[in-house]
Structure formats: C-alpha cells, structure tokens
Amino acid sequence: EIVLTQSPATLSLSPGERATLSCGASQSVSSNYLAWYQQKPGLAPRLLIYDASSRATGIPDRFTGSGSGTDFTLTISRLEPEDFAVYYCQQYGGSPRTFGGGTKVEIK
C-alpha cells in the first residue's frame, strides 16, 4: 500500500498570498497518477488536479500541480476567499487507491 503524507497539516495564510502544499509518497506513484481534491465543510470533495499536473475542467489557473515519483506539490498562486478549505492528495496508480491525511488552508 502506498502511504501518502501531506504537509503541513495546517497552513495559515492571508488572501492574496501563495500557498504551497506537499504530498509525499512512500513509494513511486505509477505514471504519476496523483490527484488533488478540495473539500469545504459539509460538501463532497472537488477534483482540482489529476495526473499530477493537469487541471480538471473549470479549475482556475491559480491552481498548479507539479512533481513526480514520490514528491508532489499543489500551489495556489494567490489565495482567493473561496480557496480556504481542506486539500487532499490521492494516488490511483495502484490498489488500494490511498488518500493523504489532508492539509487545511485557513485564514490567518
């Protein structure tokens, strides 16, 4: 099983600032099959990034995914008020399709 470790657990930033979220895998993620999701309280997750760096339909270009192998990053270039949420990475290259523990981006 591939274990995904997200850091930091909490990121306290102000609107307009840059957010950098990390996701580390315990072994290489096959074909960089790594996704990022955003979840707001009481709502289902929303797909942001897939295949490590491809933006999902309708996702603003301030969201950028990068990385390969075992180290992946989600960058939000300038935080908008609606971006404060919890972010999860997930690998789907192998079974089980594990999720990271999440990073909460909160308003400073």
Added chain:
Amino acid sequence: EVQVWESGGGLVQPGGSLRLSCAASGFAFSNFGMSWVRQAPGKGLEWVSAISSSGGTTNYADSVKGRFTISRDNSENTMYLRMNSLRVEDTAVYYCAKGARSGQHPYDYWGQGTLVTVSS
C-alpha cells in the same frame, strides 16, 4: 448534467448489515468505473472500494475486505455497497464517486454522501 447520488444510510447496530445505493444520470454509466469513499466524523477521506465499468473487477480496502461487497447494475445505472458485520469504526459519510475516464482514473463527480452510523 452528470449526477450521482447515494441512499441507504442510517443507524445500525454493531454486527448488523446495510446496503448503500448510488444512482447515476447524465453520462454513459456502463463506460466508467465507480468507487466508494468514506469519511469518518472530523477525519480525512478513506478509499473503500472500486468496481470496473463492466463489474468484472473489484477492489477493497483491507479494512473492509471480506465484510463489504461492491456491485453494479448497468441496466439500472446504479452501484451498490453491501456492508455486513458492521463495526463502530465503520461510522462515516459514504460517498460514491465516478471515475473520470477509462483505465486508471481520479474521481470527477461525487455524490452528496450518505451517513452510516454504527452504534448500539
């Protein structure tokens, strides 16, 4: 418009059983893999189970293997999760999620979730 929605959650005693359903509309259901993902109260996401587009291939998390069974009826555009021998630690919101493409896929559409509470 693509939609998936869950039903069948509720309160059940430890050791009991429950069957969740996930209905789908707005896309060619039989062409896409589907999955169940759960979230315990105040916790993160946990992948539970996946089923291929035809239903011929299924996978399970170790935590539910042997107790949960995933299935689908492509003629009814519905996926199911049969949950037996339920434990307190199975308490969670259960989401169904649609695969974004054939082959290895992320999840591009999610239901609103159905709450399963296992308690005496």
